[in-house]
Amino acid sequence: MIIFTQQVLTTLGWIVLALAVSPMVWLLFQPYFKGLSSAERRAAHLLRDMLTVEQCRQLVWHGYLEVPSPSTTQRVYRVPRGRGYVQVIEHGRPVMRLCIQPVESLPDADVVILHKLMIEGNEEYYLQKANKYLCV
Amino acid sequence: MGMLRTMSRRGDDRITWDQQKLQVGDPEAAAAVREAERIFAQERAKGATAFRIDPGKPAQRIETFDETAEQIVLVPRVVGG
Numbered sequence: 001m002i003i004f005t006q007q008v009l010t011t012l013g014w015i016v017l018a019l020a021v022s023p024m025v026w027l028l029f030q031p032y033f034k035g036l037s038s039a040e041r042r043a044a045h046l047l048r049d050m051l052t053v054e055q056c057r058q059l060v061w062h063g064y065l066e067v068p069s070p071s072t073t074q075r076v077y078r079v080p081r082g083r084g085y086v087q088v089i090e091h092g093r094p095v096m097r098l099c100i101q102p103v104e105s106l107p108d109a110d111v112v113i114l115h116k117l118m119i120e121g122n123e124e125y126y127l128q129k130a131n132k133y134l135c136v
Numbered sequence: 137m138g139m140l141r142t143m144s145r146r147g148d149d150r151i152t153w154d155q156q157k158l159q160v161g162d163p164e165a166a167a168a169v170r171e172a173e174r175i176f177a178q179e180r181a182k183g184a185t186a187f188r189i190d191p192g193k194p195a196q197r198i199e200t201f202d203e204t205a206e207q208i209v210l211v212p213r214v215v216g217g
Contacts, residue, residue, distance in 0.1 A: 039145060042147025046147070050189070100215070100216055100217055102215075103212055103213045106145060113143075117187045118185065118214065120195040129215060130216055130217075
């Protein structure tokens with residue numbers, strides 16, 4: 001009975017470990033599975049370099065990356081993995097959608113990083129440039 | 137190692153330099169830094185924004201090239217969509 005319990009616990013431990021690292025593994029290998037171009041592969045590598053394990057997990061499982069506002073507490077920017085609006089969440093509620101894009105066409109993974117960097121390092125300019133759509 | 141990454145339609149273009157070799161005047165490292173400075177100035181002139189990336193810290197916007205940075209990322213100009 002004790003051996004059986006140990007085996008179950010070991011198996012559960014491996015499952016938890018696999019679930020924890022799977023987003024990183026997915027980000028690492030998905031460009032190859034999907035047959036992406038070299039540009040998209042490079043962008044995926046940059047994305048993996050720039051995000052924490054927790055952020056990778058959020059992007060893979062939820063389809064968006066949440067970037068806290070450096071200037072306003074209780075404000076979070078929800079950046080989609082693919083193309084689309086960036087949602088502004090305040091006190092847990094969506095208050096605005098932002099439409100902003102680079103002048104040059106970039107792989108999707110690079111666009112996620114662009115939003116993250118602009119929000120963290122240049123939020124005022126980012127908000128100034130974005131077209132805003134209020135959520136009512 | 138220092139690295140300059142420039143986002144483009146090709147993914148990111150990279151230039152790296154060895155900061156320790158740079159301190160002892162290695163010509164190869166100096167040439168890499170000069171090339172990185174040239175690209176930095178060229179992209180900034182086109183409206184790109186530069187960020188210094190330090191592990192575990194939020195990105196920091198920089199106006200001038202910093203050869204001591206571990207990583208600098210240049211992102212293209214943005215416009216409202």
